[in-house]
Amino acid sequence: MTPFNTETSISPEESNYYGHYPYEIEDNYFSQENLSTKPGEYRQTTVAVDSFSPNAWGLYNMHGNVSEWVWDYYAGPQLLDRLLTEHPEVDFVQLQINYADWNDPNVSSRANYEVARKHGKSITVMEPVKGGKLANPPAAVKKLFQEYAPDMSPASWAIRFVASLDGIITVLSGMSSVEQMEDNLSYMKNFQPLNEEEQKIIRQAQKILGSPAEIPCTACHYCTDGCPKQIQIPDIFAAANLQIGNRQATQAKERYASISEGHRATDCIGCKQCERACPQHLKITDYLKQCSEIFGA
């Protein structure tokens, strides 16, 4: 089994990519398992769509042949400005943008957006629903949305907010069920940008979200792999947020209790490996101390 539609690793004769270095060539060489794929041509340009054989469903070019390149960008606006100045050849950038983090100094949604637009770049948006948090915002925000449009989901407000910005070419909505996808389609098919009244409501929601000191973790899990104590960081933060943001003390305690002993907030040894991995630049160790105080364990 390979990640490709061919039975073995794709060769440059089957796809257009950096052919000097086929997938897993070193592993294959040392294991002597697959010696059929060898380094080949690196064309450095795109080719006609039907240059290679299609896959079993008749689809061409499912691998390789990329003509645009993009940065998946997580740092701040100064560095982005420098990078885009030094690399004007970048076609578009992928940024974390959502209405809750619009003015957040760590995520810098707005600042990064403005830098990208200053350089004339289009933008693909990741985390528009903030790792699912804006699909279930605090009660005060839900009430605000429902009073204006009872049938519109909280996620739709979040996605329409980013899709209404100039220069957005794609919104990676990150939905995980058919129902959520149908909800997406209901307002993205004949997309209407947020009107003035709706923009005002978003600003009110931003104010509300700015007040509780919720931990802005998106549950991406980038921090957990390298943790020597296997601290369940996103689960701990989710439990704490139930208490901080939604004042659901019982549910928060239950959620925290479901985390295995030995992997809770108090078990952290403060090595800060997790903080280096966190794309949101969260002070994870400080938050874990806060969680220890909340849950007393």
Ligand code: SF4
């Ligand atoms: S600081 Fe704590 S949570 Fe972070 S990697 Fe180290 S032990 Fe794990």
Ligand code: SF4
């Ligand atoms: S890397 Fe940061 S945002 Fe992602 S789960 Fe860990 S703490 Fe949360």
